[in-house]
Amino acid sequence: MKASSKKYTLNFKVPSGTSRGVMTQKETWYIILKDANAFGIGECGILRGLSVDDLPDYEQQLAWACNNIHLGKDELLHHLRAYPSIQFGLEQALLSLQSKDPFELFPSDFTKKGSPIPINGLIWMGDEAYMLKQLEQKLKDGFGCIKMKIGAIDFEKEVSILKSIRKNFTPEEIELRVDANGAFSPEEAMEKLEKLSEFKIHSIEQPIKAGQWEEMAKLCKKTPLPIALDEELIGVFDVTQKEKLLQTIQPQYIILKPSLVGGIKGSQEWIDLAEKQSIGWWITSALESNIGLNAIAQYTYSLDTTMPQGLGTGSLFTNNIASPLEVAEGKLFYSRTNGWDMDLIQEICT
Template sequence: MQIQLKKYTLSLKHTFSISRESHDFQDSLVTCLSLNGETGFGEATANPYYKITVESMMQEIKKIEKEIISFNFTTPELFYQFLVDKGLTNFAICALDLAAHDLYGKLQGKTLYSLWNTNIEKYPTTNYTIGIASIDEMVAKMKEKPWPIYKIKLGTDKDVAIVKELRKHTNAIFRIDANCAWSPEETIHNAPILKDLGVEFLEQPLKADNWEGMEKVMHHSILPIIADESCIVESDVEKCGLHFSGINIKLTKCGGLTPALRMIKKGKELGLKVMVGCMTESSVGISAIAQLLPQLDYVDMDGAMLLKEDIAQGVQITDNGSVVFSNLNGSGITLL
């Protein structure tokens, strides 16, 4: 098996701000795995919160490059276990696991969603994210991109006022993501006000390790609470079942499609709503997420829509939110 690593710096259409950081660019690692005339593509983006850079991922992968080249590739699951045994971070594993799944589908001559026996006739609509900015800027972003569902990033001293103002300009569903910025009391207080403003759910309002606070919120919030920073890997799902209404799985954080499929299954067994989110990936990562759509209740796969210029072709999202799947197999990806 041949391997190639490519670093990209993705330019964003707008400065993207959440409660703890802002950026205009997103560094991304794209991996290419080739076998028998087919090439699979995977992606993982850098993230300062988790202290992951493209360079650190590349260093990890290059240390075992010879072993990857000589690996007898048969299934993505066996390749994933090999990577776990080598001690790679989940971010680096994700980049390789996505490429392995794309490659496997291409070798099998099937899309991933068909290999998983799922039907793409019905699937959730992605939200479109509005990052923290001045109210005028946030309104302008909504007007620039009319959309049926917006994820609103909050974590300021005027969060409710922001939502009230945004509501004047659209009838779209709102989802609120405070990225760990609220207290339990603030969350419980805000929930009924936000529900009246057309908010569907709250995503990760409290710090990731505030389990006592999240249990309190779970029992007193009028809105559903979705875990994000509290649900990183497979072992987190069961704990989240006691503290949240649902989970938001990030492929980059959990280690790719292989663990994500197991997390989806476990979440459903626990009666949780299941969402998959993105981390400002290009169409490489977004097309992998799209293969999971029939299995999801909610999805946040707007990463490529936030970019000035994409680096790949794959799944396309139309102006009304519907998804056009690639006619290629695997995740349906080609690099531009």
């Protein structure tokens, strides 16, 4: 078996804003495995500025993984525990190589019968007019769950957007989630949570910056709306430390981005620990191309969850790899009528 890697730069259709800045491009890496009669592909979806493995030796570690593919999955994953996106890329590539269909990693009704996964519609940060325009389109597209990124414009303007949604749609009609990406200070967070709770919001992701366990624990204990940890999970590799984090903070939810928390193995560890403590969870993509999104979606479906997931990012790029993944009526489908762009994949693999 031979292994190689290839860099690919994804271009956003529209600059996409978060509290960490505006993105126009997103680099990603593919691991390609070739055997006598088969090939496998997986995506290492590093997210610059957020991934714990955004390190100077990233390409060196990726090359090491390819040069030592003979060591086997367990040893490779152990060596790369500080590089979760490479771990996930390897997991995908090995599953892909072993599958009859290199793009069907978890055979299920999702891939075989068109059973969908409910997802949230994502509204990116921007000025008020831009956010309202996105909202209008998501509602037209049939989304019943809307996730709005907040923390970039004036808080009162963001509140006015939420207020206008609730004037027209009940919580039963539209589920609202907000993502602060750590934008609030601990001193102001509770006051803002109180204000947001007026709009019957499902949950808020990461209200304050990660790493403030005691402050986050206080918020989770007294919060008027459920809190979901996101960035808080990044960089926590040890199972004992994961358990300690959940026991200390006691959040209402955790959000898992496989590319940022160690792929399938890392995500499953978090899920098992969360369920022991009656903590809810859902899974979100992290701006991967359709190669990584496909793996995340198939893994998610295998977990048999009915909660809307965060898997609607595949349409953000001008040069994504065409695939069977399709979003319609607020759901993600694996449509057998659409195929993979094998010409582009062939180009990547050579």
